[in-house]
Amino acid sequence: MILRRVIEHFRRQEWTAIALDFVIVVAGILIAFQITNWNDRRAEHARAISYLERMxxxxxxxxxxxRRRGLxxxxxxxxxxxRAINFADKGDMGxxxxxxxxxxxxxxxxADLFAVTQATxxxxxxxxxxxxxxxxxxxxxxxxxxxxSYFQALSESPDYRVHVRGAMPVDIQDYIWERCFKSDPYNGQSMIDCDAPVSEERAMEIVDALAGDAALMSELRYWLSTMRVAAVIARDRIEFAQDLRNAxxxxxxxxxRDLIPRNGPQARVSKDAKEKS
Incomplete structure (x- = not known):
């Protein structure tokens, strides 16, 4: 349509009209480029928002x-x-x-291994x-x-774990796994109280043998120290992660703010507003 009009103006040598046609064409191209740039920027803002929300x-x-595992x-x-080390060191049954x-x-x-969630x-x-x-x-x-994100204290499998499970009778361990421990589909673990399947005499015999194992008690002391360090690290990481969430x-x-003016009344509702509704 515009091309036909330009040709007609050339035939008639209507230079003013030709100039106006040229301005219209150039303006149209510039507007098209600007709209494309706006759309590209809007798409980038939308991707940034999606990434930030997921992160x-x-x-x-x-x-x-x-909080659940580290603390x-x-x-x-x-x-x-x-409780175990107090008995071994002091004979205190508590x-x-x-x-x-x-x-x-x-x-x-x-033990419970930990890895950060960093898919995003x-x-x-x-x-x-x-x-x-x-x-x-x-x-x-x-x-x-x-x-x-990797800390040895947060991912350590202690020697005590291997040693005590190698020393404790299997039937006792099987019972503890069945009656004194539970897990959930989300890798959560918890220890629960349970009735004794053996006499106090047999339990005392096993406990005395474990408490008298100097190497085992040394490993337990190391493991207790490691867990204390892990708790400190966990608290620091919680603070770091919360600061990042604020940022x-x-x-x-x-x-x-950059996206809303270009979206008009259909602007994206903020995540906080959605959560409050």
Missing amino acids: DDDLAADIATY AFWKAVSGYGY GKTYWQLLVAFFQASQ YDEMTSAGELGLISDVALRKRLSVYYSN IAAALDEEE
């Missing part, structure tokens, strides 16, 4: 896991360990039966899209968090 979920999962679980395991002490020696060997971060790095996070400081802090919340607000 926030990953960090929330880490915090929950650190609550290790506190419970340490409690059994101190008001417990020999069966309860025997269970304590076994439960003190429990790995996806961003492999896709080369970390640059979608415009906050450079946040990018650096995320890199530090994920590149320093991500600020980054999401910034992304949404």
Whole structure:
């Protein structure tokens, strides 16, 4: 349509009209480019928001896991360990039966490996899209968090675990697994009270043998120290992850401010608003 009109203007040598046609064509091209750029930026903002929200979920999962495994679980395991070591060192039964002490020696060997949830971060790095996070400081802090996520204390399987399970009768261990321990589909573990399947005399015989094993008690002391360090690390990591969540919340607000004007009344409802509704 425009081309036909331009040709007609050339035939008639209507130079003013030709100039106007040229301006219209150029303006149309520029507007098309601008719309494309706007759409590209909107798509980038949308991807950034999606990544940040998913990363926030990953960090929330880490915090929950650190609290459940790094604090609550290790506190419970340490409690059994101190019960066993107090008997070995001082003969202090702490008001417990020999069966309860025997269970304590076994439960003190429990361990729970930990790994951060970093699927979103790995996806961003492999896709080369970390640059979608415009906050450079946040990018650096995320890199530090994920590149320093392995701690020996959080993933150690202690020698005590091998030693005490090699020394304790199998029928006792089988009973403890069946009646004094439970797990869930989400890798959660818990130790529970259970009735004694053996006499106090047999329980006392096994407990005395374990408590008299100097090498075993040395390994238990080391394991108790490791769990104390792990709890300190877990608290620090919880604080780090929460700081990152706060920074991500600020980054999401910034992304949404950039996105909303281009989306008009159909702008994305913030995640916090959704959660409150």
